[in-house]
Amino acid sequence: MSDYLRYYSGPACVAVGVAGFGIGGTWMWAGFATYFALAVVDIVLPRDEAVRTIRVGWVADLALYVHTALMLALYATFVWRAAADGGAEAWSAFEIVGAVASLAWLSAVPNLPAQHELLHRRDPFSLACAFVCGALYGDPLRGLPHIHGHHIHLGTPDDADTAWRGETMYTFPFRATWASYRDSWRLEADRLARLGRPVLGPGNRCVRAIVLEILMFIGVGLYAGWPTMLVMLAGVAASKLLLEAFNYYQHYGLVRVPGTPYQRHHLWNHLQPVIRAVAFEITNHSDHHMDSYKPFYRLEPDLNGPQMPSVFICFMVGMIPPLWFRYIAMPRLRDWDQRFASAEEREVARAANARAGWPDWFEPAAEAA
Numbered sequence: 001m002s003d004y005l006r007y008y009s010g011p012a013c014v015a016v017g018v019a020g021f022g023i024g025g026t027w028m029w030a031g032f033a034t035y036f037a038l039a040v041v042d043i044v045l046p047r048d049e050a051v052r053t054i055r056v057g058w059v060a061d062l063a064l065y066v067h068t069a070l071m072l073a074l075y076a077t078f079v080w081r082a083a084a085d086g087g088a089e090a091w092s093a094f095e096i097v098g099a100v101a102s103l104a105w106l107s108a109v110p111n112l113p114a115q116h117e118l119l120h121r122r123d124p125f126s127l128a129c130a131f132v133c134g135a136l137y138g139d140p141l142r143g144l145p146h147i148h149g150h151h152i153h154l155g156t157p158d159d160a161d162t163a164w165r166g167e168t169m170y171t172f173p174f175r176a177t178w179a180s181y182r183d184s185w186r187l188e189a190d191r192l193a194r195l196g197r198p199v200l201g202p203g204n205r206c207v208r209a210i211v212l213e214i215l216m217f218i219g220v221g222l223y224a225g226w227p228t229m230l231v232m233l234a235g236v237a238a239s240k241l242l243l244e245a246f247n248y249y250q251h252y253g254l255v256r257v258p259g260t261p262y263q264r265h266h267l268w269n270h271l272q273p274v275i276r277a278v279a280f281e282i283t284n285h286s287d288h289h290m291d292s293y294k295p296f297y298r299l300e301p302d303l304n305g306p307q308m309p310s311v312f313i314c315f316m317v318g319m320i321p322p323l324w325f326r327y328i329a330m331p332r333l334r335d336w337d338q339r340f341a342s343a344e345e346r347e348v349a350r351a352a353n354a355r356a357g358w359p360d361w362f363e364p365a366a367e368a369a
Helices: 002-023 025-044 057-084 093-108 111-119 124-135 143-153 172-195 205-224 226-247 273-278 285-290 311-318 321-339 343-356 364-368
Strands: none
Touching: 002 025, 002 057, 002 093, 002 111, 002 273, 025 093, 025 273, 025 311, 057 093, 057 111, 057 124, 057 205, 057 226, 093 111, 093 226, 111 124, 111 143, 111 226, 124 143, 124 205, 143 172, 172 205, 172 226, 205 226, 226 311, 311 321, 321 343
């Protein structure tokens, strides 16, 4: 039973956020507080290398749709609370920051991992749920660049989801966000061109997504006041940057020669128990990329591939880039270059180190050290 229940931990965090907005006041921080609870448990517990025993798939899958419903409830309760209090302008600065922090955290994690699993499904209902989840962090069409870009180009300069060596978590989210929007538009424009349809028309999914986002914010402004809309906008924008900050650690510094097939060693794995459950196994990374349509609960941990510590540790250490580079990124990438990379990939890695201003650990003296 625990193998099923663990996947409801993400929806449970969202439910805490819903309750917090329902009560109001200081409790608007409740959703954000779940970050610290999850982080502590994930860091303290040992690695989780187990294969899940799931015999009734729909019971595990149901967590994805419960999550979608709760995310809608989260934003609806936020708007209701603002209207009931006379608009966000009636809140204290402490309450406003708490509301933004809760929206940002819950819209990033566990929301992105749930959306990620949904956008890899093939049925229309799951894809519609993925669209809704993405709309709540300002990127309803993330699946376009993810499936038609990232899953093809990972580890190469064409992949905006792969952070470069020397890049920090403070610059990557802006680059990745821009690239996601740019590539969504480009892919949609190419699709419409092949069909002989106009780019600036109702058939463009990007246009429909933009209209949806605009109408959503206007509706909030009309119902609960424009200050409330601005608070919600801050939460949505912060969630987009926050989720990209977590995404930063999924492929950091790994390289692949363009045109060569990617393999298990081109992906980091974060096999801590809490993040595996809350993130719907997105950190069980290698097996997902080997078969992107395999349900999350069927993924098997890659115990021999490249490993990272808890993504919560990575995130907190990454906030101080020199510590991230010295104690986590460089040691693991040096090991990756020497144990996993092909001869051609070592040359690419050496050039990447030079661009980053990192040591050349391919030199004989460095290898002997």
